[in-house]
Amino acid sequence: MSTTQSERLRGLLEPLVSAQQLDLEEIEVSRAGRRRVLRIIVDSDEGVELDTCAELSRAISEKLDETDAMGDDEYVLEVSSPGADRPLTEHRHYVRATGRLARFHLAGDDSGELVARILAVDEDGLDLEVPGVKGRKPTSRRLAFDEIAKARVEIEFNRKDKKEEEA
Numbered sequence: 365m366s367t368t369q370s371e372r373l374r375g376l377l378e379p380l381v382s383a384q385q386l387d388l389e390e391i392e393v394s395r396a397g398r399r400r401v402l403r404i405i406v407d408s409d410e411g412v413e414l415d416t417c418a419e420l421s422r423a424i425s426e427k428l429d430e431t432d433a434m435g436d437d438e439y440v441l442e443v444s445s446p447g448a449d450r451p452l453t454e455h456r457h458y459v460r461a462t463g464r465l466a467r468f469h470l471a472g473d474d475s476g477e478l479v480a481r482i483l484a485v486d487e488d489g490l491d492l493e494v495p496g497v498k499g500r501k502p503t504s505r506r507l508a509f510d511e512i513a514k515a516r517v518e519i520e521f522n523r524k525d526k527k528e529e530e531a
Contacts, residue, residue, distance in 0.1 A: 369393070372433055373402075380423050381406055384416055387456065389446055393439075400439040402428075405446050409460055412445035452515040458485045464517050465495075471513035479518060480505060 373391050381388040381404075390405040404424060406412055421443040428434055428441070452458055452466065461482050468478045480492035481502075489508035496502045 369433070376427060376431065376433055377404065377424055380420065380427060383423075384420055386412065386416070386420070389450075396440065398438070400434070400437060401442060402434060402439050403442045403444070405444060405450075407446055407460070409456075417443045417445070448517060448519050450516070452517065455485070455487075455509075458482060458490060458515075461517050465520055466515050466517050468507065468512055469514040470511055472511065475513070478505075478507070480507075 370391060373393075374388065377391070378388050384406075386406040386408045388404070389407050390403070392401075392403040392405075394401050394403070404420075406417070406420065421441060424443060425441055450457075452461060462485060463482065465479065465481050468480065470476050470478060478492075478494065480494045482490055483493050483504075484491040489506060489511070492505045492507055493502045494505050
């Protein structure tokens with residue numbers, strides 16, 4: 365997708381997304397056979413409900429029908445929340461991942477990987493809990509944003525929720 369089309373779509377769709385108290389995370393246009401797919405990714409601090417995606421999809425569809433932003437070719441519109449494997453790239457992504465386990469690819473001299481739970485986020489970086497290995501206790505670590513090359517939430521299938529931990 366050209367930058368001009370991307371900017372035009374963002375300008376057109378951002379007010380609709382904001383009206384639903386959501387953040388416009390990504391706009392992607394790709395090919396699927398003869399058709400194009402317009403994928404709109406939205407999120408919020410509370411997550412995104414299916415009904416909200418459906419309402420937003422209808423509003424976006426109406427707005428796009430009123431304009432020539434997508435041209436005359438057929439396209440499929442997809443409105444969804446980001447997947448669990450989405451990279452953490454913005455400050456708000458880290459805030460939303462507080463309490464979750466994440467995999468960090470470190471930058472610079474300390475390059476390597478780190479898997480840790482995000483405990484707190486501020487303007488400069490993250491407070492982490494690094495799980496203990498082989499019966500050892502977890503340790504605390506501070507990680508500045510400029511030390512992070514890439515980060516992604518790790519999916520946990522067997523984590524107890526806080527109510528179970530407190531019991």
